[in-house]
Amino acid sequence: MxxxxxxxxxxxxxxxxxxxxxxxxxxxxxxxxxxxxxxxxxxxxxxxxxxxxxxxxxxxxxxxxxxxxxxxxxxxxxxxxxxxxxxxxxxxxxxxxxxxxxxxxxxxxxxxxxxxxxxxxxxxxxxxxxxxxxxxxxxxxxxxxxxxxxxxxxxxxxxxxxxxxxxxxxxxxxxxxxxxxxxxxxxxRNSVAVLNGKESKEDFLGLGEDIFRYFGLGCRNVSKIFVPKDYKFDTFFEGIFEFQDVIHYEKYANNYDYNKAVFLMSNFKLLDNGFLTIKEDSSYSSPISSVFYEFYDNLEDLKTRLENEKEQIQCIVSKGFLENSIPFGKTQNPELWDYADNVDTIAFLSSI
Known part of the structure; x- marks a missing residue:
């Protein structure tokens, strides 16, 4: 052929x-x-x-x-x-x-x-x-x-x-x-979003898609958010409110109840909107129904960290201010040439 x-x-x-x-x-x-x-x-x-x-x-x-x-x-x-x-x-x-x-x-x-x-x-x-x-x-x-x-x-x-x-x-x-x-x-691998505080409600609607599509089970789902120091999450929660129906799905709801209970029993400080918890944490991998966040002081320092830790990261989402980042709402629509782990599969198959 x-x-x-x-x-x-x-x-x-x-x-x-x-x-x-x-x-x-x-x-x-x-x-x-x-x-x-x-x-x-x-x-x-x-x-x-x-x-x-x-x-x-x-x-x-x-x-x-x-x-x-x-x-x-x-x-x-x-x-x-x-x-x-x-x-x-x-x-x-x-x-x-x-x-x-x-x-x-x-x-x-x-x-x-x-x-x-x-x-x-x-x-x-x-x-x-x-x-x-x-x-x-x-x-x-x-x-x-x-x-x-x-x-x-x-x-x-x-x-x-x-x-x-x-x-x-x-x-x-x-x-x-x-x-x-x-x-x-x-x-x-996990995917992250980097916010600069200038995002709109529509941006967060797209970010909600990146978080909740496939219930957050994919490596291209955003499981960690980096935000400027003293960032307020009000607009974020307003933007993702359209995804509230996810809590009516039993398997997701069970994970939400369980993980929230574990966090609370461990005396972790949480932000919670009734269908998603967000927790300050240095890890990239958050459990289902939760997203981790971390504050950053300097964007250049954050870029360096993300580059140094790129083996743990599948996608980076931002509003275009990070090189090679993906727009909000697009993580689950990769092109054919967007290779998993940035490993060129066709080049590998051409070499064996």
Whole structure:
């Protein structure tokens, strides 16, 4: 299969995914194989929460829509234009995927296939249905993909390279176990926002999206805020008020009640609006339903710290006053060329 042919197959997948929305899913008769897949995918989205309690239909639809927007000819061309992928000797690349948010491993899956390699996938127990379904669609569009896509339930065997995602603890195991193979090993990362006190209510509405999308379970979710000394959080709380309905979701509410109780029993000082607690803390990783904050005196000193601690950070959000920062509300809409951990997956796959 040529690179152009593979691009076209993923464009067809993007067209298929573009039919589905939390407001209304509309069948487009020009989309390939809708007779086989449209109703089945609707049913899968409805059932996702029974497979993983955090995968509400709203969150799954958001992930599906994000990939529908990403999988266009223009995006694929722009993403791959700087690589030479025409003469890749196919290798087998093992993927050990996370399952914290819907389709979190799809970018690695796409990268392996688009670069000309075979993929050997071990899904997370928390996300065992969505990616195999999309793989089935791809194989129906292009049967040759059946030779390139394999899912396994046990341990990975007979592979040439590996991309593994896990916690800091499992990463140590991965680094030892895969020490003789070319690898990308991903660890825990968190995202931060840097405020300067000039943000509007609309900015905080976007920041609320960065905090609450996927209930805060993703590495691109903001879990830590840096604020100027003596900063008042009134406008922040006003801006995120639209997300108050998150507390009506039982799993989130249970985490909110538990973590708030733990903080209070430890005599920590909290700010609380009834569905989110914020706590002054130097850590980057806050529990679900909580965001940590820290004051800064000097922006240049903060920039230096963030650079020194970049191995712990996935994204930095600001109102454009930090270089390479992401605008409010955009952390969960990465481009195809926004690589996890800033590791160029296609360059890695071109080198094995």
């Amino acid at each position: 040529t690179l152009e042919h593979k691009k076209n197959i993923f464009v067809e997948l993007g067209k298929f995914l573009s039919q589905f929305s939390k407001n209304e899913s509309t069948r487009n008769e020009n989309v390939l194989h809708n007779d086989l897949f449209f109703n089945e995918f609707l049913d899968l989205i409805k059932l996702s929460q029974s497979h993983n309690g955090w995968y509400t239909p709203e969150q799954v639809y958001f992930a599906v829509n994000s990939w529908a927007e990403a999988l266009t000819k223009e995006n694929l061309d722009q993403w791959l234009s700087k690589y030479n992928l025409e003469n890749i000797e196919p290798k087998t690349v093992g993927l050990i995927l996370a399952g914290n948010i819907p389709l979190v491993g799809f970018h690695d899956f796409l990268s392996v296939l688009i670069s000309g390699h075979k993929v050997l996938v071990k899904t997370s127990s928390n996300d065992q249905h969505l990616l195999p379904f999309l793989a089935k669609y791809l194989i129906t569009v292009e049967p040759k993909f059946s030779e390139y896509i394999t899912f396994v339930e046990g341990k990975l065997e007979n592979f040439d390279a590996v991309i593994a995602t896990g916690s800091n603890n499992t990463a140590r195991y991965f680094e030892y176990y895969f020490k003789d193979k070319p690898s990308i090993i991903r660890k825990n």
